[in-house]
Amino acid sequence: MNTMTRRMVEKERCGIIMDDEIIEIENIATNDHEFICDYIKLYSILKDRGVEKLKALFHTHLSGICYPSEKDIENMNAWKEPWIIVGRNCIEGFILHGSVVKIDVNSFLSQELYDRLVKLLH
Numbered sequence: 345m346n347t348m349t350r351r352m353v354e355k356e357r358c359g360i361i362m363d364d365e366i367i368e369i370e371n372i373a374t375n376d377h378e379f380i381c382d383y384i385k386l387y388s389i390l391k392d393r394g395v396e397k398l399k400a401l402f403h404t405h406l407s408g409i410c411y412p413s414e415k416d417i418e419n420m421n422a423w424k425e426p427w428i429i430v431g432r433n434c435i436e437g438f439i440l441h442g443s444v445v446k447i448d449v450n451s452f453l454s455q456e457l458y459d460r461l462v463k464l465l466h
Contacts, residue, residue, distance in 0.1 A: 355373075356405070356406060358381045359402055360386070362389075363397050369385050404464055404465055410429045410436035412429065417444060420444070
């Protein structure tokens with residue numbers, strides 16, 4: 345693995361799923377173990393493509409734990425769409441309905457999208 349690829353994998357990755365497309369958005373967080381999607385890019389994409397096509401938000405957890413952190417849960421309150429969390433050995437989906445509710449990613453995501461998300465950390 346080259347240095348650039350290794351560096352990308354060592355920092356959380358994030359983005360959105362629109363229709364059947366994964367759109368990775370630069371993580372502008374200064375801490376490698378958190379994410380902040382480049383909000384200018386995010387809103388530009390949503391404006392250009394239509395927010396109604398937003399299916400989910402995704403990000404990686406370098407710890408490998410596929411459960412929302414406290415900060416994730418705070419942010420889930422602002423975004424009502426499902427959150428997909430990708431760990432080294434797991435992919436899980438969640439939505440906030442008063443509390444964190446797990447969703448079945450196998451029925452939510454196509455096999456192609458699932459496989460592409462797996463590759464984010466490999």
